[in-house]
Amino acid sequence: MLQEALREIKRGTAEIIDSQNIEKLLQAYFDEGKTYTVKAGFDPTAPDLHLGHTVLLQKLAIFQKYGAKIQFLIGDFTAQIGDPSGKNITRKTLSKTEVLENAKSYKEQVFKILDSSKTEVVFNSEWINLLGASGMLTLTTTFNVARMLERDDFDKRYKSGTSISISEFIYPLLQGYDSVHLESDIEIGGTDQKFNLLMGRHLQRAYEIGKEQSVLMMPILEGLDGVQKMSKSLNNYIGVTDEPNDMFGKVLSISDELMWRYYELLSTKTLDEIQKLKEGVENGSLHPKTVKENLALEITARFHSVDLAKAAKDEFDKVHSNNQIPSEIDEYTSDEEIWIAKALVDCKLSPSTSQARRDIKQGAVKINQEKINDEQLQLGSGEYILQVGKRKFAKLKVN
């Protein structure tokens, strides 16, 4: 039982600091039913989660299965503070109301994965404001400048002459202090957070709270391209609030290699089950596309429902396998003749006219299911089904 739990907990992790402590906590849970705390911090400014974030959330769910109380920490304290460049010191980035709205939105999303009865949503402004000015100054006595400058990004910026605001030295201390206040037993985060996660251990020692948290780091999930990390700004993400059809289609678009990575980090299938799928593909008894569809169904069902996931699959099959137009597409109207590139932008099929022209050049644009190649085409009055790539459609009526 303990070994199985440890195997699930260690699955897909990039690094664990003090795994002995984790074993002890689990042992105490199995022996005496004793619970323990696992902390994870979230940014209060970006409540739109994507699958990259759910890698952590699913690990937290595993911990919940084995006795953990999750400390879901929203780092709202720093959101009260202005521009770290110091140019607008009176401007606050987020109001209290906005933070609470974001928190509500977080909860709606994360409780699709986490068990709300074993999750405490906490805001660090609560205890950091109580630190006061003197508590803040005390906090800064616990760490030195040279060691802070050893953090990878600081080191690079300092050496390249890029400005580092002194406030940026405070943020890791605050994150660490959260672990002091919350008396966390374990903290989990991405590998890019290693320095800050270890700060929690350091400060728990400095403040002598009688424990030092273990640190469990998850790898950064690759985006749909399989190369860069999943992020909104790179537009290679699957959002937790994406529509079922989008979600299903995006999973289907990934490479077979990335599929196995997603299975490891995102599926709730056990490692044994995944191994069987791999063997099936290798010995030819399973088609990789079927395995990918199953993953897409699992993920879509998690954030919507089994029925909606199945409907998304049907819709996908209809569009792709039969080259049909989807049953529901957005409709737009133009009151005058319109240039094709502008039409693609207005119908939200291309982000810009220059991208639209590239799409046409590359043969990715169809009108009424016919490929076009005239970038200068003007659309006169009539109705058009516009299509970019395989999955983006719009109906345009020109008056």
Place this chain on the structure above:
Amino acid sequence: MLQEALREIKRGTAEIIDSQNIEKLLQAYFDEGKTYTVKAGFDPTAPDLHLGHTVLLQKLAIFQKYGAKIQFLIGDFTAQIGDPSGKNITRKTLSKTEVLENAKSYKEQVFKILDSSKTEVVFNSEWINLLGASGMLTLTTTFNVARMLERDDFDKRYKSGTSISISEFIYPLLQGYDSVHLESDIEIGGTDQKFNLLMGRHLQRAYEIGKEQSVLMMPILEGLDGVQKMSKSLNNYIGVTDEPNDMFGKVLSISDELMWRYYELLSTKTLDEIQKLKEGVENGSLHPKTVKENLALEITARFHSVDLAKAAKDEFDKVHSNNQIPSEIDEYTSDEEIWIAKALVDCKLSPSTSQARRDIKQGAVKINQEKINDEQLQLGSGEYILQVGKRKFAKLKVN
């Protein structure tokens, strides 16, 4: 009138930043009687002032003569904070009661030089505590790490691998913020404070209070040795609370060269008057010792009274010129035969028996006005006048 005031203000200064602003403030005072503020910060842990500190105080007194309201700032906020090495983060260095006691002691000393009706004694804990944790973090957004590391001492320590606590980056910001809160027009300090003094200008600009303080820096006063800076730990100081005889004698002990330096920085004589003294010594109409006695009288009278200063001079003359024993000396008793070196320590004439033995070797020790050279001498029962050097006496009774 303005020119005379400026001349007095600039006298002995090491550097002035934005002297145009000082001229404007003085002009407004002479034209419209408009007052302005001059800030000076003092350490709450060390209320025993010596003449090194009075260089600043006398400059403040000059400003008071010309319309300034003095902001006598006691930096008690940081005294609330523990050890900057972070080893004892819960220990506070000074209690509120101690800070207030020290402040009382400060007042007793500084109002011998400053006009109390034109002086506001303020404690920065008052407004810095109000900053709270978020105000502190905001403060740290206003400055960057690289520029902080340019401060001479930080630069040296960073390069040599000596630890710098992050809290040490906060102190200059707090000092600067004091100038924001107090809306100081001018701040004065020692040349060693240049970085921190300029921080006041920087932060007044960042917080957009509509003014930037001028900065007036005084040189660091040399101690009695004429080489190292006056300080308690080097034991080359004249304390503001020194007894009249000590004070007078210490001034008389300095070199002629140092005497002129002290005249410039410590005397209330005008520059013209000092010039006349110099000419008198040069043309032989004045003996340097007379000039030094006048300085010793002036300084002793400032912290005690004219009568006590004159009495100290008489006593000094009695001891030195006539080689007599002073009229009042401390008396000690030993209940058994005592080794001379130990006797000198017990009677507070030598700091240690090893120093006492060196004093004897160098012929600096007399018993009953007779020089001795036996380091092993034992004093049996009887009464002894012990003497080390020219000015240190004690009476010892051995039973």
